[in-house]
Every structure is written in structure tokens, then in C-alpha cells.
Amino acid sequence: NAGVTQTPKFQVLKTGQSMTLQCAQDMNHNSMYWYRQDPGMGLRLIYYSASEGTTDKGEVPNGYNVSRLNKREFSLRLESAAPSQTSVYFCASTFWAGTESGYTFGSGTRLTVV
Amino acid sequence: DQQVKQNSPSLSVQEGRISILNCDYTNSMFDYFLWYKKYPAEGPTFLISISSIKDKNEDGRFTVFLNKSAKHLSLHIVPSQPGDSAVYFCAATGGGADGLTFGKGTHLIIQP
Numbered sequence: 001n002a003g004v005t006q007t008p009k010f011q012v013l014k015t016g017q018s019m020t021l022q023c024a025q026d027m028n029h030n031s032m033y034w035y036r037q038d039p040g041m042g043l044r045l046i047y048y049s050a051s052e053g054t055t056d057k058g059e060v061p062n063g064y065n066v067s068r069l070n071k072r073e074f075s076l077r078l079e080s081a082a083p084s085q086t087s088v089y090f091c092a093s094t095f096w097a098g099t100e101s102g103y104t105f106g107s108g109t110r111l112t113v114v
Numbered sequence: 115d116q117q118v119k120q121n122s123p124s125l126s127v128q129e130g131r132i133s134i135l136n137c138d139y140t141n142s143m144f145d146y147f148l149w150y151k152k153y154p155a156e157g158p159t160f161l162i163s164i165s166s167i168k169d170k171n172e173d174g175r176f177t178v179f180l181n182k183s184a185k186h187l188s189l190h191i192v193p194s195q196p197g198d199s200a201v202y203f204c205a206a207t208g209g210g211a212d213g214l215t216f217g218k219g220t221h222l223i224i225q226p
Contacts, residue, residue: 050211102160
């Protein structure tokens with residue numbers, strides 16, 4: 001089925017370890033996003049890529065890096081994981097950003113940092 | 115400072131009745147408003163949206179109303195069904211590519 005695929009679905013890291021969250025979409029969308037969801041906080045934007053070749057910081061970028069590998073793929077990297085990065089991470093994409101067109105979200109990656 | 119606010123963390127409604135979820139915003143630059151529905155362990159799914167030039171948009175059982183002067187929007191679900199039990203997020207965008215700004219969500223519980 002067409003959509004946004006995130007891997008892995010679950011991950012446990014030790015403090016200081018690094019990892020990359022993968023995201024791929026097959027809808028030919030231009031813009032891609034990484035959000036994190038914490039209890040009682042809603043979804044907060046970490047980084048986004050308005051189009052292939054560009055990336056920008058969102059509301060909570062500290063401790064993260066991103067790569068827009070091509071039009072389909074947008075990865076999120078934690079270089080040195082901290083317990084404060086325990087969260088559920090969602091990748092999203094859209095063809096027409098900044099319009100009433102909905103964004104398509106992946107099913108999420110649940111990350112625990114111990 | 116929160117730009118999109120959903121002041122009711124939870125709402126309980128009887129099956130068959132109307133559910134009304136509210137959302138307030140502070141940023142007058144927002145052009146589009148969207149509602150998302152989220153089940154546990156799944157990603158949010160797009161439900162309905164409205165442009166700031168409209169005051170109402172309807173899609174089946176779902177209607178969104180926008181009051182620009184009050185910076186307030188609401189989602190009406192009529193009639194409410196058990197499958198509507200989920201967390202509903204209000205989101206807004208200013209017309210750029212810099213993503214959606216979300217409220218904290220309202221957990222809707224439909225009672226049989």
C-alpha cells in the first residue's frame with residue numbers, strides 16, 4: 001500500500017549510543033517532516049525538508065540531524081542519545097505544503113533511551 | 115507560547131449524539147486548519163481541513179467551523195459512533211513548507 005514507511009518500529013538505546021531512524025514515502029511527495037510526540041505535548045516538529053536537497057530546523061532540533069537522501073527518503077539521526085529523547089517519532093510527507101492538503105504520517109517509531 | 119490550543123484533554127459523548135471538539139489559535143498568519151485522528155500505536159490520519167477564507171467545511175459526519183474573528187474552530191461529529199473514540203489533534207499552517215503546528219489533542223470517548 002502507498003504511504004509512509006518508518007523503520008524501526010521500536011528501539012531501546014543506552015545513553016550515548018547513536019542511531020538513525022529511516023523514513024520513506026512512495027507518493028512522490030515534495031515535503032517531508034519529522035515530529036516527536038510526548039505525553040501531553042502533542043506533536044512537535046524536529047526538522048523538515050521542503051524539497052529534495054533542502055533541510056531546515058523545526059521547533060525542537062537540538063540533539064538531532066537529518067538527511068534528505070533523495071525525494072523518497074528522509075532520515076533522522078541521534079548522534080548521542082539522551083533520556084530526554086525518549087519519545088514516539090513520526091515521519092510525515094505532503095505534496096503541497098502550506099495548503100489544506102493533509103499530511104500523510106507513518107506509523108511511528110517508539111524510542112526508549114535508558 | 116502555544117499557538118494552537120485544545121483546552122479539553124478529554125471528552126465523553128454518548129453514541130448517536132453530537133461530539134464537539136474545540137480549538138483556539140493565536141497566530142493570525144495561519145491560513146489553513148486541519149483535524150487529525152489518532153488511534154493508539156498508529157500514526158495520525160487526516161480527517162478534514164478548512165481554509166481561512168471559509169467558515170464551514172463538511173465531509174459526511176464531520177463538519178469543521180471556523181470563526182476567524184474569535185480565532186476559534188470546532189469539529190462536529192454527528193452522529194458519534196464507537197469507532198470515533200480516538201485522540202483528535204487540531205493543526206494549523208501559515209501557507210509555507212515549514213510544517214503543521216499541533217495542539218495537544220483531545221481524547222474523545224464514545225460511550226455505548
